[in-house]
Amino acid sequence: MNEKASVSKELNAKHTKTLEGLLKLPENRECADCRNKAPRWASVNLGIFICMQCSGIHRSLGVHISKVRSTTLDTWLPEQVAFMEYMGNEKANSYWEATMPPNYDRDAMENLIRAKYEEKRWVLNKSTEPTPEPGEVDSNSKSVRVANEISKKTRRLSLEEEILTKQSERVVARPTAKSRGGSLDINPNITTLPSKSPPERTECCASPNNTKCTTDLNSLLYIHDAKNDYPPPNPSCWATFD
Secondary structure: OOHHHHOOHHHHHHHHHHHHHHHOOHHHOEOOOOOOEOOOEEEOOOOEEEOHHHHHHHHHHOOOOOOEEEOOOOOOOHHHHHHHHHOHHHHHHHHHOOOOOOOOOOOOHHHHHHHHHHOOOOOOOOOOOOOOOOOHHHHHOHHHHHHHHOOHHHOOOOHHHHHHHHHHHHOOOOOOOOOOOOOOOOOOOOOOOOOOOOOOOOHHHHOOOOHHHHHHHHHHHHHHHHHHOOOOOOHHHOOOOO
């Protein structure tokens, strides 16, 4: 993702204002290499302000040695501005020109710059390049604090974020299924009805040899016949035996 795309116009304007303030400092009013007045370019990884002529030579060194940016035309990241605040020309030259003779000839600028940054000719033995301590830039840098104060709403979306945002807007929420009244399959509040158990067999009918059960059945049949009041049979219908 392009990190410059995350820098809003408001944040970029604050960066430009911060760089203008750094260029007004006495140690940054001259080019770090040729000493010309009013530099408007910078090497963001070396932390120095340089003039336009020297910036062309720095570009020829390659980005692995010097990364050149314009203080007015390019977009700066918060950590780059913070490093410029930490370093500056005076602190950088105390490392790169530590053993340089005071009256060294600065006419052949390309040779000087290559000897200074490629060969490290005037660097003290066993000295390390000045870099901020872990967390030093983040805690003391005004630019980093300003970047954190910028609202996310004003931040310009990157290409990937813009594509994801458009795709998410096209997604239509699936409609929820409407519940049908009285339907047991989708109504969670309906509990299953208890199954009817078969009628229990009475004690009298549990055993086929129970005489009590037989007596009761005969009584019921007698009562039923009495209620219907059947007429007595005709004696002529009775069978006779000679």
